[in-house]
Amino acid sequence: xxxxxxxxxxxxxxxxxxxxxxxxxxxxxxxxxxxxxxxxxxxxxxxxxxxxxxxxxxxxxxxxxxxxxxxxxxxxxxxxxxxxxxxxxxxxxxxxxxxxxxxxxxxxxxxxxxxxxxxxxxxxxxxxxxxxxxxxxxxxxxxxxxxxxxxxxxxxxxxxxxxxxxxxxxxxxxxxxxxxxxxxxxxxxxxxxxxxxxxxxxxxxxxxxxxxxxxxxxxxxxxxxxxxxxxxxxxxxxxxxxxxxxxxxxxxxxxxxxxxxxxxxxxxxxxxxxxxxxxxx
Numbered sequence: 001x002x003x004x005x006x007x008x009x010x011x012x013x014x015x016x017x018x019x020x021x022x023x024x025x026x027x028x029x030x031x032x033x034x035x036x037x038x039x040x041x042x043x044x045x046x047x048x049x050x051x052x053x054x055x056x057x058x059x060x061x062x063x064x065x066x067x068x069x070x071x072x073x074x075x076x077x078x079x080x081x082x083x084x085x086x087x088x089x090x091x092x093x094x095x096x097x098x099x100x101x102x103x104x105x106x107x108x109x110x111x112x113x114x115x116x117x118x119x120x121x122x123x124x125x126x127x128x129x130x131x132x133x134x135x136x137x138x139x140x141x142x143x144x145x146x147x148x149x150x151x152x153x154x155x156x157x158x159x160x161x162x163x164x165x166x167x168x169x170x171x172x173x174x175x176x177x178x179x180x181x182x183x184x185x186x187x188x189x190x191x192x193x194x195x196x197x198x199x200x201x202x203x204x205x206x207x208x209x210x211x212x213x214x215x216x217x218x219x220x221x222x223x224x225x226x227x228x229x230x231x232x233x234x235x236x237x238x239x240x241x242x243x244x245x246x247x248x249x250x251x252x253x254x255x256x257x258x259x260x261x262x263x264x265x266x267x268x269x270x271x272x273x274x275x276x277x278x279x280x281x
Contacts, residue, residue: 043073055109
């Protein structure tokens, strides 16, 4: 079992690994089913048929889409040679990528501007709080979503905050700006350089993501970031883990405050993307 409770003071637990309908376990993206598989096709078709029937008709398109995310049977898939990877580390849901896959099935139901907001900002129409979001995608998917939120989104923000602080310190000492700040960031957070950690991650994945650090896909980078998050939780005292995680949250709030003149919430701090335990703070 994996928990991020030590990181955020909010219990989020999901079983290690994720079993797809054909029985294959995808802990690291190594096994990718094809939606043309007969069993998978039948289950997927049922979800897609309900989505097409309801989106923009029986209910708003985004609510129908979230229900489809709840019911979708696959954690990763290959469709027309395009690889879709929704579940990071077997336990963290990249719901925007899954929403992208499903949105392809209802092109006429989603206004262009709202589709752009969804895919590039993770933003849904209107106002949706955490409880409504959770009720639509279901408790299991919502837990996996929180794992992605803290394990990838917040972790990337933490890296940015630490790197920014290190760069400012180096510039104050008249050091030349360069790759050293990034390497020092990873040493500070994870105990080794980025280069060494990428090599270790690829070795641990058994070649699932290749062996070329310069050729990491976005899904592979999300996997790497989540791997780093779990390493940080294991490595440091819970008090430091919580402090660093809240530093990442503060960085996200700062970025959100600076994002756009319209004052609308984006994917950084949308209500449905923040654990209830933190929204009141």
